[in-house]
Amino acid sequence: MNPIANLYLCAMIKNYLQNLSIEALNPMQEQSLLHLKPGASLTLIAPTGSGKTLAFLLPVIEMLDPVLTEVQTLILTPSRELALQIEDVFKKMKTGIKVNVCYGGHPVKTEVNNFREPAAVVVGTPGRMADHIRRKNFDTSNVRTLVLDEFDKSLELGFSKEMEYIAQNLPGIKTRVLTSATTLNEIPEYIGFNNPVLLDYTENTDPQKLDVSVLKAEGADKLELLFKLVCHFKAEPALIFCNHRDAVERISSLLMIKGIVHGVYHGGLEQEDREMSLIRFRNGTHQTLLTTDLGSRGLDIPEIKHVVHYQLPASETIWTHRNGRTARMHASGRAWLLLAEGDYIPKFITPAPEISEIEDCAKLPELPPWETIYLGAGKKQKVSKGDIAGLLIHKGGLLPQDIGRIDVADHFSFAAVKRELCLNLVATLKGVPLKKKVVKIDIAR
Numbered sequence: 001m002n003p004i005a006n007l008y009l010c011a012m013i014k015n016y017l018q019n020l021s022i023e024a025l026n027p028m029q030e031q032s033l034l035h036l037k038p039g040a041s042l043t044l045i046a047p048t049g050s051g052k053t054l055a056f057l058l059p060v061i062e063m064l065d066p067v068l069t070e071v072q073t074l075i076l077t078p079s080r081e082l083a084l085q086i087e088d089v090f091k092k093m094k095t096g097i098k099v100n101v102c103y104g105g106h107p108v109k110t111e112v113n114n115f116r117e118p119a120a121v122v123v124g125t126p127g128r129m130a131d132h133i134r135r136k137n138f139d140t141s142n143v144r145t146l147v148l149d150e151f152d153k154s155l156e157l158g159f160s161k162e163m164e165y166i167a168q169n170l171p172g173i174k175t176r177v178l179t180s181a182t183t184l185n186e187i188p189e190y191i192g193f194n195n196p197v198l199l200d201y202t203e204n205t206d207p208q209k210l211d212v213s214v215l216k217a218e219g220a221d222k223l224e225l226l227f228k229l230v231c232h233f234k235a236e237p238a239l240i241f242c243n244h245r246d247a248v249e250r251i252s253s254l255l256m257i258k259g260i261v262h263g264v265y266h267g268g269l270e271q272e273d274r275e276m277s278l279i280r281f282r283n284g285t286h287q288t289l290l291t292t293d294l295g296s297r298g299l300d301i302p303e304i305k306h307v308v309h310y311q312l313p314a315s316e317t318i319w320t321h322r323n324g325r326t327a328r329m330h331a332s333g334r335a336w337l338l339l340a341e342g343d344y345i346p347k348f349i350t351p352a353p354e355i356s357e358i359e360d361c362a363k364l365p366e367l368p369p370w371e372t373i374y375l376g377a378g379k380k381q382k383v384s385k386g387d388i389a390g391l392l393i394h395k396g397g398l399l400p401q402d403i404g405r406i407d408v409a410d411h412f413s414f415a416a417v418k419r420e421l422c423l424n425l426v427a428t429l430k431g432v433p434l435k436k437k438v439v440k441i442d443i444a445r
Helices: 003-019 027-035 052-063 080-093 108-114 126-134 151-156 160-168 223-233 245-258 271-283 316-323 385-395 419-428
Strands: 041-045 073-076 099-102 121-124 145-148 175-180 197-200 210-216 238-241 263-265 288-291 306-309 333-339 370-375 403-408 413-418 441-443
Touching: 003 052, 003 080, 027 041, 027 052, 027 197, 041 052, 052 073, 052 080, 052 145, 052 175, 073 126, 073 160, 080 099, 080 121, 080 271, 099 108, 099 126, 108 126, 121 126, 126 160, 145 160, 151 160, 151 175, 210 223, 223 238, 223 245, 223 306, 223 333, 245 263, 245 288, 263 271, 271 370, 271 403, 271 413, 306 316, 316 333, 370 419, 385 403, 385 413, 413 419, 419 441
Parallel strands: 041 175, 041 197, 073 121, 073 145, 099 121, 145 175, 210 333, 238 288, 238 306, 263 288, 306 333
Antiparallel strands: 370 413, 370 441, 403 413
């Protein structure tokens, strides 16, 4: 690259980082920029929360042809949540490049309409993208870059056939990227890798940041022990992992009876309910989230202080992914193993932690400081976070410190507001227009 082009690229990256409120690239992202060039094959292995999304987005953007008005890059992800996260990061960078997202549960008609004026970058789940390709809903001949994000998770969820079909129907692919949170034993031939570069950052993590504690129940039932532990956390964020959705629901019922404010997240919930649980957890309306291993990967959630293994992980990989929600990057955290009578610490947890004890705490945790407000307008109505903050402050009478995280979706939005102010706020804003239109405003249910 000539010096002028290199200076331009550095300036653009600096702007993108500023838009993302990131001071500098980490070593993994720098190496990805160095090695991910047109025609390259790259495998990027790094733990959750290490910045893999930005590591592939930056070089992908560099390789796009600004003149071409067709899909040039396809990014496959194993879940709707991760697809939306990637889209969100891309938009926050303010590149001026169009991006679309495709996933199950999203109206197919909307996605087909979007392909009439194709985005340069399309992010989608394997099943939905395979369906679009099968129906010839967009021209695949100009797709030059294929990114398989969280590839190990896609394999685990059974998307191998869909990914193979997609790879075989993208005739113009030159550049291939595969990311994973765990080491891959082999890469399927259909990926089409040619002399791939491997960037493996799994060995550079700091295991000393994660403390492990083991608690033992007096009998076969661990529910009372869990309640005691949640009270011990007070108001600190915690993820509680179970192996099955039935266990999540059973524990949720107990905590509800006990008066513990919490959320649940598993594959048996409707998509809207899953998203609502994540929104409440992100903005602090819930400090405790009960989840299956669906919640261990690729979710945009804040740094977690405590990870609780209510049911023991079945493998070292699951153990690693669950704990990846805490002690990430420069932070520290603690994993808690709950054992019933007859349970043993899995052999893959080394060194084996000793049995700990916690003091009895009869006092329930304080209610979270935030509650979530629903507003019936979003991006499609040209509503921004600033519009919502302005409404809450200038018409609702709130102070800036009374407002927490604001999330804007296509047709609705959510805002975290100090819990004690919510009822009065909803009454005050009844009939007050947002962007010159009266919309529904209520406490989110």
